[in-house]
Amino acid sequence: xxxxxxxxxxxxxxxxxxxxxxxxxxxxxxxxxxxxxxxxxxxxxxxxxxxxxxxxxxxxxxxxxxxxxxxxxxxxxxxxxxxxxxxxxxxxxxxxxxxxxxxxxxxxxxxxxxxxxxxxxxxxxxxxxxxxxxxxxxxxxxxxxxxxxxxxxxxxxxxxxxxxxxxxxxxxxxxxxxxxxxxxxxxxxxxxxxxxxxxxxxxxxxxxxxxxxxxxxxxxxxxxxxxxxxxxxxxxxxxxxxxxxxxxxxxxxxxxxxxxxxxxxxxxxxxxxxxxxxxxxxxxxxxxxxxxxxxxxxxxxxxxxxxxxxxxxxxxxxxxxxxxxxxxxxxxxxxxxxxxxxxxxxxxxxxxxxxxxxxxxxxxxxxxxxxxxxxxxxxxxxxxxxxxxxxxxxxxxxxxxxxxxxxxxxxxxxxxxxxxxxxxxxxxxxxxxxxxxxxxxxxxxxxxxxxxxxxxxxxxxxxxxxxxxxxxxxxxxxxxxxxxxxxxxxxxxxxxxxxxxxxxxxxxxxxxxxxxxxxxxxxxxxxxxxxxxxxxxxxxxxxxxxxxxxxxxxxxxxxxxxxxxxxxxxxxxxxxxxxxxxxxxxxxxxxxxxxxxxxxxxxxxxxxxxxxxxxxxxxxxxxxxxxxxxxxxxxxxxxxxxxxxxxxxxxxxxxxxxxxxxxxxxxxxxxxxxxxxxxx
Numbered sequence: 001x002x003x004x005x006x007x008x009x010x011x012x013x014x015x016x017x018x019x020x021x022x023x024x025x026x027x028x029x030x031x032x033x034x035x036x037x038x039x040x041x042x043x044x045x046x047x048x049x050x051x052x053x054x055x056x057x058x059x060x061x062x063x064x065x066x067x068x069x070x071x072x073x074x075x076x077x078x079x080x081x082x083x084x085x086x087x088x089x090x091x092x093x094x095x096x097x098x099x100x101x102x103x104x105x106x107x108x109x110x111x112x113x114x115x116x117x118x119x120x121x122x123x124x125x126x127x128x129x130x131x132x133x134x135x136x137x138x139x140x141x142x143x144x145x146x147x148x149x150x151x152x153x154x155x156x157x158x159x160x161x162x163x164x165x166x167x168x169x170x171x172x173x174x175x176x177x178x179x180x181x182x183x184x185x186x187x188x189x190x191x192x193x194x195x196x197x198x199x200x201x202x203x204x205x206x207x208x209x210x211x212x213x214x215x216x217x218x219x220x221x222x223x224x225x226x227x228x229x230x231x232x233x234x235x236x237x238x239x240x241x242x243x244x245x246x247x248x249x250x251x252x253x254x255x256x257x258x259x260x261x262x263x264x265x266x267x268x269x270x271x272x273x274x275x276x277x278x279x280x281x282x283x284x285x286x287x288x289x290x291x292x293x294x295x296x297x298x299x300x301x302x303x304x305x306x307x308x309x310x311x312x313x314x315x316x317x318x319x320x321x322x323x324x325x326x327x328x329x330x331x332x333x334x335x336x337x338x339x340x341x342x343x344x345x346x347x348x349x350x351x352x353x354x355x356x357x358x359x360x361x362x363x364x365x366x367x368x369x370x371x372x373x374x375x376x377x378x379x380x381x382x383x384x385x386x387x388x389x390x391x392x393x394x395x396x397x398x399x400x401x402x403x404x405x406x407x408x409x410x411x412x413x414x415x416x417x418x419x420x421x422x423x424x425x426x427x428x429x430x431x432x433x434x435x436x437x438x439x440x441x442x443x444x445x446x447x448x449x450x451x452x453x454x455x456x457x458x459x460x461x462x463x464x465x466x467x468x469x470x471x472x473x474x475x476x477x478x479x480x481x482x483x484x485x486x487x488x489x490x491x492x493x494x495x496x497x498x499x500x501x502x503x504x505x506x507x508x509x510x511x512x513x514x515x516x517x518x519x520x521x522x523x524x525x526x527x528x529x530x531x532x533x534x535x536x537x538x539x540x541x542x543x544x545x546x547x548x549x550x551x552x553x554x555x556x557x558x559x560x561x562x563x564x565x566x567x568x569x570x571x572x573x574x575x576x577x578x579x580x581x582x583x584x585x586x587x588x589x590x591x592x593x594x595x596x597x598x599x600x601x602x603x604x605x606x607x608x609x610x611x612x613x614x615x616x617x618x619x620x621x622x623x624x625x626x627x628x629x630x631x632x633x634x635x636x637x638x639x640x641x642x643x644x645x646x647x648x649x650x651x652x653x654x655x656x657x658x659x660x661x662x663x664x665x666x667x668x669x670x671x672x673x674x675x676x677x678x679x680x
Contacts, residue, residue, distance in 0.1 A: 009071060009153055010474030016070040018479050023073045026062055027080025027483060028490040030055050035084035035491040037632035039092055041499045043508055044327060045587050046414075046524035046579055047241075048089040049232045050147040052465060053618070054179055054625035060152070061176020066521030071152050073421070075475050076483045078148060079466040083487025086462035087120045090455030091495050093417060094447055096526035100509040101534065107503060111366070111497040115448065117231030118362050119455030122388075124481055125355050126396035126503035127300070127460045128347050131467050131477060133405050136344075136472060142404045149401045151175065151618055152473055175622055182626025186224045187634035192662075193222065194519065197650035198241050199659035201519060202586050215257040217288035219586040222659040224666050225631035226587060228624035230594020231670065236569075237576045238595020243364030244299065244580020245588035247552070252295030252581075253288055264290050265555045292584075297542040299582030300528055301549020302556070306574030307418035309557055310398070343471070347478045356389070363388055363452070370448050374441045380432070384449050387424055392453050395420065396460035403461035404468070413461070414525050417454040421529055424449050425536040434538040441619030443533035450529055460486060498636065499616050500587060505639025515642075516651075524582050553578070590663070597667060601674050620674040627670070 010016055032053040040050040059077035082357040095112060098104045104111075135142070204219025230238040253315035257264060267290035270283060279287075367384040371377035395416040425446045432438035463484050470480045488676045499508065506512055507520035509527055553574045560572040580588050601620050605613040641647070 008343055008474030009149075012343040014474070015342070016072045017068070018070070018072040018076050018476060019483070020073055020076075022063070022066055022626075023076050024080075024357055024486065026645070027487060028058060029079045030058055030077065030081030031084030031487040031490040032494050033084075033633065034081055034629070035495055036498050036636045037629045038085045038089045039495065040502060040521070040632040040635045041229065041628055042089055042092045043096070043502065043521035043523045044223075045226060045229065045591070046093075046232070046522070046583055047229055047591075049146040049229055049625070049628065050462070050465065051085035051625065051629075052078050052082040052144050052462075052469065053621050054153055054629060055085075055405050056148050056151045057175040057179045057625075058345040061179070061419075064176075071473055072475050074152055075470055075473050076152075076479065078152075079470070079480050079483045080193035080487035080490070082462050082466060083120070083459060083484050084491030084492060086458045087116055087455055087488055087491045088495055088498075090119060090458040091387075091451065092499070092523065093414060094451035094454050094529055095499070096508045096523045097447045097450075097530035097533070098444065099503070100523075100526065101443065101530050103440075103445075103447075104678060107496050107499045110117060111369075112499075113492050114366050115451045116360060116455055116492035116495055117489060118359055118366065119392075119452040120459045120492060121355065121403065122359055122392055122452075123396050123399075123456035123459030124463050124484050125352050125359075125487065126393045126456065127400045127463045127467075128352050128481055129349070130400050130464070131346060132344070133500075134400060134464060135468050141338065142187060142465050142468035144403075144463040145433070146472065147618065147621065148465070148469045149472035150614055152469070158247060175618070178619065179622050179626045179629075182623045182673075183285070183630030183633070185669065186228070186627040186630030188630075189224050189662060189666065190631045190634040193659055195641075197653055199662070200656035201652070201659070203656035204287045204475070204586060206281065208279070208284050213258065214278070215254045215284070215288055215291065217253055217292070217585075219286070219584075220589040220660070221586040222628040222663050223590055224632065224658060224663065226590035226629035227594040227597070227667060227670065229664070230591035230596075231598045231624035232621060232628075233591070233595065235595040235599040236571060237573070238592045238598075239372050240572065240576035241580035241583070242588045242592035243579040245585035246580075247577070248298060248581035248583075249292060249293045249585035252298060253291040256291040257287065260291075260294075264294075267293075285653040294542060294545055296582045297497055297531075297545035298552060299580070300542075300577045302553040302574055302578035302581060303414060303418050303528060303549070304532070304546070305550050305553035306336055306578055307349060308422075309553070309574060310419075316516035342476050343474055345476055345478050347481050359387060361387070366452075367445065369447060370444060371441055374437055376432075380428070380441075380445060383427075383431070384424070387427070388449060388452050390419055391449075392456045393421065395453055395457045399461040400464040404465045413454060413458050414528075414579070416457050417450050417525070417529065418532065420450050420453045420490070421446055421532045422452070422536070425533055429536060439537050440536045443530070446533040447529060450533075456665065459484070483679070501636065501639045501643050504643035505641070506635075512642075513592060520647045522584070524579070528582065549578070549581070549596035552581075593667065597671055598624075600671065601648055604675060616674060619676075620670070623670050623673055627666070648656070 019649050034055060038048050038051065055078040056074060059074045059081070063074055063077070095107070095115070099107065162528065193201050202219055202221045206217045208215055264287050265272050265274060266284065268286040363385045364381050367381035368377055371380055374380065398416055399413060425442065428442045428445060463481070466480055466484065467477060470477060502508060502521060504512060507515050509523045511517040511520040555579055556572045556574045563571050596618065601616065603617050608616065
């Protein structure tokens with residue numbers, strides 16, 4: 001954890017351009033594009049990945065079109081760009097719940113902008129006091145921040161000295177071209193699959209064996225983006241997500257069918273006295289779907305325990321980090337301001353405190369308006385504002401610390417949001433009760449708070465990663481913090497439009513009217529938040545399956561502690577398995593394949609010199625990020641077409657096996673290009 005810190009690329013005594021007009025405009029543009037891409041992939045699979053590395057590669061490639069672009073300017077661009085990708089995670093994990101529970105009749109623009117803006121700004125403000133403690137003193141790893149710095153150093157060296165080699169001069173162009181090619185490949189696949197209907201989006205089957213006693217259902221979703229997600233999160237997480245899918249589908253569905261046959265027949269719209277021999281394939285699929293809908297609550301229970309365990313396990317190191325940060329600020333007060341180098345100049349604490357105090361006004365207004373005509377809305381709005389300030393700072397600190405330990409892509413943002421939903425719902429139930437208007441307004445207030453805290457925590461983790469990158473390249477912290485806010489503002493203004501388009505084109509949480517029921521975006525976290533909030537307020541929840549999830553989580557925690565004591569690299573984070581249980585098995589299969597590819601590449605890199613291994617790692621991350629970004633942006637474009645033209649996407653001309661063959665070729669391309677020594 002305590003890694004030695006090398007000197008920054010740009011020393012504190014040097015002054016290079018950081019904030020420029022072209023950097024500002026490029027940062028805003030990339031923030032919007034990456035927000036759109038992450039919205040699609042997050043709603044599809046319930047997982048998001050850090051966009052700092054592709055943002056850095058895109059910045060390096062585009063800024064080379066201008067003269068005198070600096071490494072610090074590129075760093076500012078990726079800082080603003082990655083903010084959009086992170087902020088959208090906080091929104092898509094929560095806000096769709098309001099539409100799914102019919103509290104909203106669509107994705108309301110100004111309420112969403114307000115939630116995203118306030119939550120994002122507070123996420124930046126809450127983590128500014130933690131920068132020195134977690135990055136300088138605790139020296140946490142911050143893997144994405146370090147990797148992004150390596151990309152910037154590789155591509156930005158010609159801005160620091162003359163006499164750069166030809167390979168150094170070509171590095172930014174090669175990285176940018178690689179990113180564009182893989183994005184084009186991912187986008188082309190999505191266009192052929194969804195836009196033109198050349199092949200199906202997946203391969204699936206449902207079979208009944210042993211006279212209908214054993215019900216098997218399985219499949220694979222054909223998606224280059226999910227291959228990319230698996231590649232980025234790595235084999236450990238990919239295996240656990242797949243294991244969760246196996247538990248929920250291959251084990252849970254047949255067991256549920258054996259134990260609850262009559263209830264499942266009823267849920268599938270069939271007569272309980274129906275003879276199994278006469279069931280059609282479509283009816284068996286309906287039974288399997290009903291069984292799986294029940295089993296996914298095992299994932300809900302595991303997420304609840306996993307989220308709470310994340311907080312408990314972080315209590316001691318988090319308290320130490322906050323204490324170290326306060327000591328650092330106290331020591332600064334006793335020293336002359338000019339004694340601090342440029343690379344340690346954070347936003348002044350007085351400004352941070354003022355921003356937090358100013359945010360209290362829109363915070364209160366958000367909750368007050370959300371409670372509409374509820375009798376005690378003045379009191380409830382005040383209570384929720386207080387909870388946001390207290391829990392928001394706590395969970396933002398947790399997210400910042402976890403980003404340092406496991407990275408932004410593996411950061412359990414869902415866990416802290418689940419803890420928020422449970423804590424705030426229990427508090428509100430004790431005050432409001434479960435009867436009458438409280439049963440409706442209580443869950444709404446809980447989801448509003450969850451959206452604000454999830455947005456804050458997501459930005460907090462991203463802010464710390466970016467500040468780590470800035471610390472390594474020699475950026476000025478207060479300028480990065482300012483650009484983080486710029487990225488938040490840019491993304492906040494377009495996220496409601498993106499979600500409205502995706503809902504019209506695919507459907508979020510349910511198929512769009514007249515749309516393909518096999519292609520809607522499941523929004524798993526939002527569905528979970530809705531189930532928890534409404535369940536605690538007495539609207540029904542599958543507690544038996546949730547209790548099984550509790551037991552599963554406890555077993556995983558024990559396994560993880562054993563692995564930790566052994567010093568093993570393979571761990572058992574609960575939330576990865578829980579997400580796998582909650583998602584359809586078909587989504588976890590390509591994620592698993594991507595993780596296997598990443599492991600094969602990592603093993604090949606063991607025999608390489610350190611610089612070649614680093615370059616190979618960066619190539620793989622760029623290619624995987626390109627596949628994600630390309631497919632996701634094409635998905636958004638197709639949703640725009642459906643929303644404005646009104647023509648649904650065509651059915652598949654051929655079966656899924658042709659798409660499977662194409663996906664295997666993309667896997668081969670990812671593997672071989674990553675291992676190549678050039679730009680592929």
